[in-house]
Amino acid sequence: MDDLRETPLTGLHKALGAKMTGFAGYEMPLQYGLGVMGEHLHTRDNAGLFDVSHMGQVLIRHEAGYGGAAQSMERLVPVNLLGLGEKRQRYGFFTNDAGGIHDDLMLTNRGDHLLVVVNAACKADDIALMREGLPECEVTEVTDRALIALQGPKAVDALAPIAAGCEIMKFLDTGIFTSDYGELWVSRSGYTGEDGYEISVPAAQAEPLARALLLHEAVEPVGLGARDSLRLEAGLCLYGQDIDEHTTPVEAGLSWAIQKARRRGGEREGGFPGADVILDQLENGVARCRVGLRPEGRAPMRAGTQIFGSETGGEAVGQVTSGAYGPSIEAPMSMGYVAASHASAGTTLYGEVRGKRLPVAVAEMPFTPANFKR
Template sequence: MTDPSTDAPLKQTPLHALHLALGVRMVPFAGYEMPLQYKAGLMAEHLHTRRKAGLFDVSHMGQLKITARSGSNADAATALETLIPADVLSLGAGRQRYGLLTNEDGGICDDLMFANMGDWFYVVVNAACKDADADRIEAAIGNRVTVERCFDRALLALQGPAAEAVLAPICPDAAAMRFMDVRETRIMDTPVIISRSGYTGEDGFEISVAAKDAEHVADALLANENVLPVGLGARDSLRLEAGLCLYGSDLDTTTSPVEASLMWSIQKARKPGGSRAGGYPGAGEVEAQLAQGTQRVRVGLQATGRAPVRGGAPLFADPNGATQVGVVTSGAFGPSVDHPVAMGYVAPAHAGTGMPLYAELRGRFVPVTVAALPFTPARFKR
């Protein structure tokens, strides 16, 4: 299979052979050949994850190991704070946070997860951005840290209310972990890095493992009757129901943390008036938007009827399409809530929950309502 945008051969994850053996529809995604759905189908995979546990291959994501050249992890944290508007310095060992890489205009270059591993930082970035992210970090702070690109490692996500019951018998450390804990441990005899986190709104774990051991770990998890393999299709509908952004759709370099309603990811110490406010790319623009407001804001959207409103659909204030006030950035049918779910950006005057809008869908203007996010409540283990 080749990448339709470049005709270059697509990369394969360490679990490619297992996907084929399980019966799967593969698609190009971020330069990789990735599973879209398995025999059970998207709807069944989605609902099974909400009710029991789904296993996702997310090995296309980029994994980085960042170590201070001085040997002090505090120095690495201080360096990262010049690129990420989050409180890295106060993050305790064994804990993880969500963060943003920003540009000089306050736009989002990527969103990521970063974890304090005690004497180094573990960072997971998006697949399509991973080389650019690593280059950006090295160019900006490479004199203070070393950046190891661990792009050959596999990454699995076990998500759903049964995730702990599935993982704990083969990884006893998992049971004691809470949301956003991370640690180096073992699954059976295999060294892994696990975090209690995910991209579905459910309790669950992300498991980083050497490529040679990936199928061994995946087989052990799939042997449990509560686990079903899940592809990118259900991953998208699950994250949409959970109100989580997809980089390249809901976030990009022209979108600021304020517009994206992601200011919760910038802790008090890094906000105006905080002890380490600013100091990251675009801080002045972000702080100006906080003070003065923005021309658009990310919201949830619920369409009338059963047809999903997809990304790119313009949003109007009136049923005749006379006044455009925003655009849908991602949308799908939400199997758990049994109605279409979407997110988009609208002018603040039209962003109130319950506000009626109209999306253009194949030449028709479909009623949509601004909805509170998430569509399904998070079920993390606090």
């Protein structure tokens, strides 16, 4: 694993016996002793601890404070940032001129500045994009902190003794907590469909904090394998797989993340890359959409599986972008893009697996109900 970067928790993963793998240029844990299925189920029932330190944490400051940073950033993302309350977090994406998605990210109003968290694989690109696109802002990558996700219904029980007050936070609230592990930047969010937190911690305190959380009986370490099946069951997109430069937010079913203020007739309509394409699609619809897919048999339909409208003949009407076995639903599940004409829930389509067309139903997502603390 030469040339791979480490996170402040790499030593801990190895000490815990993780099977390591390369991901987005980092050496990351794929799984620990419980295995992918065990870790997945444990997270849904108890709490899982994930190292997400490979993701980028970036501060955006403007001399006019949060309002200035938000107004500037609205040039890059189709999100209502001026309307984001203090200490609140929101999902969004950078768009390109064709209306495609350059990356997805989380944005937080931190009172006098903006904090964003971006994907590991896009980090360098995103920072360059922001430095170039926001010349009036100071864009600072946070390089001296780790990021830990603690996910699952018992995450609150493990974190509350360490960050007193985190238990009263609601979904997408954020806060800064003084703790025995230094200053923690906590958000009640994550990417598993479960209640939980993401905790930014000074790098030197990351391992002691992770060890303290793991001491709680409900908490087990969870690797990238289960992170993938958890997010897929929750109907959440993986950038680079389910969404990319060639998929628009409307095709991807992410229109909900484009608030009214940025749509046609809104107070700050458009003004982001690809606005003409995206706003037009919001009004007039799209030719293809991201849908959930539930194979009728047991065979998983993995990324790349071609989807057809009939059992024999005809051209493909779509393709799977993510597919796996869902440990909580005890069945295979996929998501992918299909022609809008074939995208209604309940439609039977056929996925070609090893030369055979197998029935698969278009299904609502998430596959497992979300369990957020609203």
